[in-house]
Amino acid sequence: xxxxxxxxxxxxxxxxxxxxxxxxxxxxxxxxxxxxxxxxxxxxxxxxxxxxxxxxxxxxxxxxxxxxxxxxxxxxxxxxxxxxxxxxxxxxxxxxxxxxxxxxxxxxxxxxxxxxxxxxxxxxxxxxxxxxxxxxxxxxxxxxxxxxxxxxxxxxxxxxxxxxxxxxxxxxxxxxxxxxxxxxxxxxxxxxxxxxxxxxxxxxxxxxxxxxxxxxxxxxxxxxxxxxxxxxxxxxxxxxxxxxxxxxxxxxxxxxxxxxxxxxxxxxxxxxxxxxxxxxxxxxxxxxxxxxxxxxxxxxxxxxxxxxxxxxxxxxxxxxxxxx
Amino acid sequence: xxxxxxxxxxxxxxxxxxxxxxxxxxxxxxxxxxxxxxxxxxxxxxxxxxxxxxxxxxxxxxxxxxxxxxxxxxxxxxxxxxxxxxxxxxxxxxxxxxxxxxxxxxxxxxxxxxxxxxxxxxxxxxxxxxxxxxxxxxxxxxxxxxxxxxxxxxxxxxxxxxxxxxxxxxxxxxxxxxxxxxxxxxxxxxxxxxxxxxxxxxxxxxxxxxxxxxxxxxxxxxxxxxxxxxxxxxxxxxxxxxxxxxxxxxxxxxxxxxxxxxxxxxxxxxxxxxxxxxxxxxxxxxxxxxxxxx
Numbered sequence: 001x002x003x004x005x006x007x008x009x010x011x012x013x014x015x016x017x018x019x020x021x022x023x024x025x026x027x028x029x030x031x032x033x034x035x036x037x038x039x040x041x042x043x044x045x046x047x048x049x050x051x052x053x054x055x056x057x058x059x060x061x062x063x064x065x066x067x068x069x070x071x072x073x074x075x076x077x078x079x080x081x082x083x084x085x086x087x088x089x090x091x092x093x094x095x096x097x098x099x100x101x102x103x104x105x106x107x108x109x110x111x112x113x114x115x116x117x118x119x120x121x122x123x124x125x126x127x128x129x130x131x132x133x134x135x136x137x138x139x140x141x142x143x144x145x146x147x148x149x150x151x152x153x154x155x156x157x158x159x160x161x162x163x164x165x166x167x168x169x170x171x172x173x174x175x176x177x178x179x180x181x182x183x184x185x186x187x188x189x190x191x192x193x194x195x196x197x198x199x200x201x202x203x204x205x206x207x208x209x210x211x212x213x214x215x216x217x218x219x220x221x222x223x224x225x226x227x228x229x230x231x232x233x234x235x236x237x238x239x240x241x242x243x244x245x246x247x248x249x250x251x252x253x254x255x256x257x258x259x260x261x262x263x264x265x266x267x268x269x270x271x272x273x274x275x276x277x278x279x280x281x282x283x284x285x286x287x288x289x290x291x292x293x294x295x296x297x298x299x300x301x302x303x304x305x306x307x308x309x310x311x312x313x314x315x316x317x318x319x320x321x322x323x324x
Numbered sequence: 325x326x327x328x329x330x331x332x333x334x335x336x337x338x339x340x341x342x343x344x345x346x347x348x349x350x351x352x353x354x355x356x357x358x359x360x361x362x363x364x365x366x367x368x369x370x371x372x373x374x375x376x377x378x379x380x381x382x383x384x385x386x387x388x389x390x391x392x393x394x395x396x397x398x399x400x401x402x403x404x405x406x407x408x409x410x411x412x413x414x415x416x417x418x419x420x421x422x423x424x425x426x427x428x429x430x431x432x433x434x435x436x437x438x439x440x441x442x443x444x445x446x447x448x449x450x451x452x453x454x455x456x457x458x459x460x461x462x463x464x465x466x467x468x469x470x471x472x473x474x475x476x477x478x479x480x481x482x483x484x485x486x487x488x489x490x491x492x493x494x495x496x497x498x499x500x501x502x503x504x505x506x507x508x509x510x511x512x513x514x515x516x517x518x519x520x521x522x523x524x525x526x527x528x529x530x531x532x533x534x535x536x537x538x539x540x541x542x543x544x545x546x547x548x549x550x551x552x553x554x555x556x557x558x559x560x561x562x563x564x565x566x567x568x569x570x571x572x573x574x575x576x577x578x579x580x581x582x583x584x585x586x587x588x589x590x591x592x593x594x595x596x597x598x599x600x601x602x603x604x605x606x607x608x609x610x611x612x613x614x615x616x617x618x
Contacts, residue, residue: 057420104603111362114423115557116602118550119595126592240546244427251424284439287432291410294424298414 031157038164040265046218052256055191060121064216066238068223087224098216102209128235140234254300332462342575343475347530348552351523357499358519365430367549373528374535403524437542448535
């Protein structure tokens with residue numbers, strides 16, 4: 001089987017699993033968690049395009065998520081835009097902003113880049129908090145309308161599940177395509193050595209900014225979907241901690257792996273749900289898990305799983321040899 | 325008259341905050357130079373300094389000096405434990421994983437602090453009262469004087485240590501080229517451990533002297549840590565004096581901005597300054613430009 005065919009097959013199996021999962025679930029709680037996993041998967045993939053493929057860190061990606069949510073929320077509640085139109089506008093505006101600030105920011109490297117994106121994230125967080133007339137400030141923005149297609153309103157968990165996951169699957173497909181294309185190869189070349197990539201004729205500067213903009217655009221779509229499914233947003237969801245959480249999802253899942261991003265997003269979404277029984281202890285366990293996972297699975301869960309798979313595979317092989 | 329008095333107040337509080345940012349920045353730079361790691365848990369040492377002093381002084385009724393000494397010792401022990409348990413085992417991990425590990429450590433330390441001391445905000449009593457001093461028309465709190473003098477002392481001690489003591493020179497050698505340093509018989513691992521010791525001690529000291537002015541709680545470490553990081557980026561990673569200037573500049577501009585432009589955007593002002601400096605001079609204001617080798 002060629003690599004492309006295998007990729008298509010895996011994606012089809014994943015799609016099928018996503019589509020039939022609700023049939024096995026009872027109760028809205030699980031659907032609700034899955035909706036969050038979908039949104040976080042989109043965000044993790046968006047960041048992975050930047051971090052995993054192009055090798056450029058962003059510690060401020062929650063800002064684009066928040067920007068998408070707030071532009072969409074403000075346009076629909078204060079100017080009664082249609083949610084779909086608001087989503088498109090918020091995505092374009094966030095992408096546009098990323099494109100503009102991308103040129104000076106992505107000139108930076110290493111910890112300077114980390115610090116600049118972090119600073120951008122904090123500035124946006126403060127703006128969400130302080131522009132009370134527009135955003136409602138720290139107490140949040142409520143009454144954001146649900147998305148609807150004619151008479152089909154996405155206001156219950158099952159509908160939201162399909163809405164979020166169909167778009168998540170589209171994002172996944174787009175990212176897989178992108179990573180296998182000429183652009184994806186050029187990005188990986190930049191990741192390995194920007195100078196070498198330039199020598200080979202890759203326009204590294206523009207390409208980095210473009211992928212930054214695409215990443216921001218996807219994050220904003222996720223933000224807009226979040227606003228319209230939750231119908232309430234507040235700055236607390238878009239702070240520094242969430243930016244860090246996103247980076248953690250990508251790294252725990254595995255850099256440069258789309259399904260890894262899904263795994264990372266799923267684990268970091270579900271983990272707090274389990275830890276809730278520990279009450280105040282949850283933050284301690286969360287910190288500890290972060291350390292241990294990075295220490296013992298530096299390649300991320302996807303490569304960890306692959307290693308385990310290979311180990312089992314070779315043991316089976318050895319057994320069958322010794323039996324023969 | 326009123327205007328100039330106000331200006332002096334802004335400058336004073338800006339400089340004292342700036343001194344703290346500079347000290348925190350020092351901690352970042354020392355670990356970065358020894359290991360190449362940006363230690364995102366640096367702010368937690370600052371928090372530990374303030375909270376531990378508060379704990380000994382107010383809850384256990386210890387005298388001031390033993391409280392401070394104990395606070396620094398315990399924070400330093402946490403720094404050592406962190407290096408031994410999480411950093412040393414993965415000397416060759418990629419920089420991103422190391423960043424995540426230090427972030428994990430900072431969440432862990434903050435979480436434990438919250439469990440032990442709760443979520444309340446506390447005020448540490450000032451070292452020598454709250455009676456303001458009047459010098460040349462300006463009011464100055466005694467705590468400001470403490471901050472300035474301790475900062476100057478720490479910076480001078482650092483300068484002496486890194487330039488004149490054999491261990492300090494060995495640490496600089498490691499920062500310059502750790503392989504070559506180990507070839508001439510320097511124990512690089514010890515030097516890395518030592519860098520954590522020094523930077524957690526300085527960080528906790530910064531937290532102790534600022535706590536009477538700004539209050540302290542389990543989560544003050546995040547913002548203070550980030551501002552310290554700003555200071556070191558503004559000043560340039562490899563320049564000790566640059567970090568001090570960066571910290572003072574940051575504190576000053578932030579305080580003036582908060583006073584004359586908008587207090588609610590105080591934190592945003594610090595980061596806008598940071599972005600502007602990064603865009604114009606990415607290698608820091610006070611560092612010499614280096615050519616990058618490929």
